[in-house]
Amino acid sequence: MKKVGFIGWRGMVGSVLMERMRQENDFDGLDAVFFTTSQVGQAGPDEQPLRDAKDVTALMEMDILVSCQGGDYTKAIHPGLRAAGWQGYWVDAASALRMSEDSIVVLDPVNRKLIDQGLEKGIKDFIGGNCTVSLMLMGLQGLFDAGLVEWMTAMTYQSASGAGAKNMKELVMQMADVGSAGRELAADPASEVLELDRLISAKLNDGSLPIDQFGAPLAASLIPWIDSALDCGRTREEWKGMVETNRILGTEADPIRVDGQCVRVGAMRCHSQALTLKLKKDLPLAEIERLIADANEWVRLVPNRKEETLAQLTPAAVSGHLHVPVGRLRKTVIGPEYITCFTVGDQLLWGAAEPVRRMLMILLGRL
Numbered sequence: 096m097k098k099v100g101f102i103g104w105r106g107m108v109g110s111v112l113m114e115r116m117r118q119e120n121d122f123d124g125l126d127a128v129f130f131t132t133s134q135v136g137q138a139g140p141d142e143q144p145l146r147d148a149k150d151v152t153a154l155m156e157m158d159i160l161v162s163c164q165g166g167d168y169t170k171a172i173h174p175g176l177r178a179a180g181w182q183g184y185w186v187d188a189a190s191a192l193r194m195s196e197d198s199i200v201v202l203d204p205v206n207r208k209l210i211d212q213g214l215e216k217g218i219k220d221f222i223g224g225n226c227t228v229s230l231m232l233m234g235l236q237g238l239f240d241a242g243l244v245e246w247m248t249a250m251t252y253q254s255a256s257g258a259g260a261k262n263m264k265e266l267v268m269q270m271a272d273v274g275s276a277g278r279e280l281a282a283d284p285a286s287e288v289l290e291l292d293r294l295i296s297a298k299l300n301d302g303s304l305p306i307d308q309f310g311a312p313l314a315a316s317l318i319p320w321i322d323s324a325l326d327c328g329r330t331r332e333e334w335k336g337m338v339e340t341n342r343i344l345g346t347e348a349d350p351i352r353v354d355g356q357c358v359r360v361g362a363m364r365c366h367s368q369a370l371t372l373k374l375k376k377d378l379p380l381a382e383i384e385r386l387i388a389d390a391n392e393w394v395r396l397v398p399n400r401k402e403e404t405l406a407q408l409t410p411a412a413v414s415g416h417l418h419v420p421v422g423r424l425r426k427t428v429i430g431p432e433y434i435t436c437f438t439v440g441d442q443l444l445w446g447a448a449e450p451v452r453r454m455l456m457i458l459l460g461r462l
Contacts, residue, residue: 096126100157103164112448166191188223204391225335226446234421234438237390249355250369254362262308269314318359332357365410367439377431397422
């Protein structure tokens with residue numbers, strides 16, 4: 096059996112990856128070795144002592160390394176490994192190597208052909224993509240496969256978990272504080288709603304809510320800024336939309352234009368996106384629906400009706416599931432070749448852990 100080293104398996108993405116691998120019995124086909132940056136020698140999930148994730152010699156013993164430790168770890172360790180002559184495969188959930196010429200951004204239901212070509216060429220680094228981009232491509236794969244997309248805007252509604260575990264906890268603390276402040280007035284049928292509104296607004300702005308992680312209240316609000324600023328006016332998260340879409344699709348030579356705005360909302364888990372696309376030609380809506388619905392086994396086309404939308408097209412309905420629903424699909428008043436839709440998906444699954452898990456299985460199937 097091939098030796099596979101896991102780093103960052105305790106974190107949010109790593110924990111989801113471990114859960115999925117256990118569900119699919121993936122550990123049966125490999126010799127798993129668990130590394131740590133802080134608890135060397137303690138018992139790991141297999142009861143074996145955890146090994147040092149900074150020990151290049153130990154890491155070089157692995158045929159495959161799977162990292163969910165984050166970009167700083169990748170930047171610190173990966174170059175030294177390669178410089179020391181390690182020829183193994185590096186599979187990473189972090190963004191540090193996504194733009195490297197010697198890596199492929201993986202989303203195998205969408206770009207398996209590109210992955211196979213990379214393996215034939217000797218590529219050794221396979222990197223998970225941006226969560227919103229991966230979820231968008233899973234939902235709209237059929238339109239991209241058919242070469243129909245001229246340009247697209249993606250207005251995202253990204254959950255707290257996309258920012259990390261500490262952010263999720265901060266959101267819950269904010270929600271508790273806001274709920275506590277307004278509980279008596281909300282429960283009193285005789286209270287004035289404007290009084291309740293003023294009370295909640297005051298609570299959001301009095302400086303008492305914890306904002307160490309988000310920098311502003313997210314509960315009962317939203318934050319229209321994710322990641323760092325770029326000179327062009329976009330944030331880095333918004334920049335990734337076009338760059339990573341074309342990198343995953345292999346269309347960098349003739350890129351599809353993608354832009355939009357990324358917004359943090361008070362959902363705990365799952366990212367949602369309102370999408371507008373200009374197609375290269377006018378197609379009947381029924382044909383567009385067929386292309387979307389038939390693209391892969393995980394996409395779910397939700398009828399553009401209220402009942403199904405409320406039941407199926409929300410973070411609450413999708414959290415913890417692999418399916419990616421696409422709904423609110425219609426043509427716009429702008430013109431017959433313009434369509435709009437809404438999609439939501441669990442960014443800890445198809446947006447992070449699942450492409451990494453599946454890439455590992457592809458590698459194990461070849462070695």
